[in-house]
Amino acid sequence: MAKRIDVSGLNAYYSSFRAIEDISMTVEPRTVTAFIGPSGCGKSTFLRTLNRMHEVTSGGRVEGKVMLDDEDLYGPGVDPVSVRREVGMVFQRPNPFPTMSIYDNVAAGLKLVGTKKKSELDDVVEKSLKGANLWNEVKDRLNKPGSGLSGGQQQRLCIARAIAVEPKVLLMDEPCSALDPISTLAIEDLIGELKERFTIVIVTHNMQQAARVSDRTAFFNLAAVGQPGKLIEIDDTARIFSNPSVQATEDYISGRFG
């Protein structure tokens, strides 16, 4: 089910400001790719171009190609809504829908787009919550509001919501930065399991986390504030953290940045 992402010559803009410049990379299916780099270097912006969420921001626009297997996400006639069904996303802060129950939160993607059959929804909700390692904690209170869960549980609820629509790729924008170490561990374990089914791209500021969960790591950097962010290098995680080919990567990883 998982698909390959192939990016070439990608630029993203906020109005006239170029946020990222000329990025090309390949993300293999069923792998975890981590994006690291200093704040403001365009990791999140780049991540959001991969499911066309970048253009939701006012003034956001993109040039270049993002191939999902053999289809260009930015090709003519491509519907961003369909793109987002193929490429799901988990955000930095847990954001369950406050008016919906746990059940409805997980079922939201399906309910809001079509499927209404109760039995089918029940199956998907159970499968997704199990997939997000949350089923045992919430199975007795599926009709309670999702906002009553702890932060870590809410984030896993959001993951369950994202995988319920069976995307091919899962994007995660600093999914653990608002969580405590134990919840972080739970989510990292989950990422390891999800990688069997999805292509995963994760932005993180935590280098140990990148080292723990990812197969490949991409390092982004920017020359100076106001300059566009660039991809410095992408390589196997083990190599990036032991023997990176660019000096800037080594400086950043070893804390000698700037």
Add this chain to the structure above:
Amino acid sequence: MSNATLSQKRPSTLRAASLPKWFGWAVAAGSVALGLGISTVAGLDSSIQWALIAGLLFIVGTFGIAARVEGKRQAKDRVATSLVWVAFLFAVIPLASLVYETVKRGVKVLDGYFLSHSMGVVATSEPGGGIYHAILGTLEQVGLAAAISVPVGVLTAIYLVEYGRGNLAKAVTFFVDVMTGIPSIVAGLFVLSTWILVLGMGPSGFAGAMALTILMLPVVVRSTEEMLKLVPNELREASLALGVPKWRTILKVVLPTAIGGITTGVMLAVARIAGETAPVLLLVWGSNYINANPFADPQASLPMYIYLQFQQSGGSGAAYDRAWAASLTLIAFIMILNLAARGIAHWKAPKSGR
């Protein structure tokens, strides 16, 4: 041992001398007594004069004593607290006295008969009669105005918050702001000149409802806009990232999250127009008879009923009593609407579930 003696000798930096709890009341009582005393001696007989003297004494006394005992910062705090309380009382006194007066005078004739009969066969100077026709008229006119302005207003607000970019949105916002300031008599004159004078339609509840719509629309747009802006962007993004189209995101995620606040805004707008007299006077004309059809012939309404009872009473006590009872009904109607709005807002508010 030595530590204990030391800490006893050294003055605490955290604890300072403080005045007892009854201090405020004591100063208040003292300044009232002193104020009365001074007034008597000086021969001032106005209660406003001694109250002002007492108030001044209270502020000076509180500040002076507290500054001495507790320090300047605490003294300022006490004076500021008293000023806030005084402001609060000034705001509440007119409201409480208005409600008290209306209830006292209104309950005289307010009963089932009064609510279920019209003024059809009762002369204004006689006792009897009721406000059924006026309640009916108000409900229909306000209902029609709400039926027009709520959909238009909510959709406008959705456009402004979710879609509106550039000059059109700016123009709409500007005109909504201008509309907020339109005096009700001008809205009435506008409908009068187009609907009745140019198009040649007769007076009707609907004509009044159109003028009320002009008054209600900007309030609905503004309050809905504010409520939609309060919905966190993260929720919209979460929904869009699930592959939900934008219009369904607005319908199923944004609106349900804001619905409590929107309802409150709509109810407040209804409450605002339910008491309007001027446009109704120009366009609905008023009637002593029951007219259930808002699209033809004059109708009554509560605010106009009050005005007519007062104006045409010819000094009759019965008419005054009816005017007060109608006022009480109108206040009760608006209060019930407000309570209903609060109830809905509470019921629909996003739940924490803990």
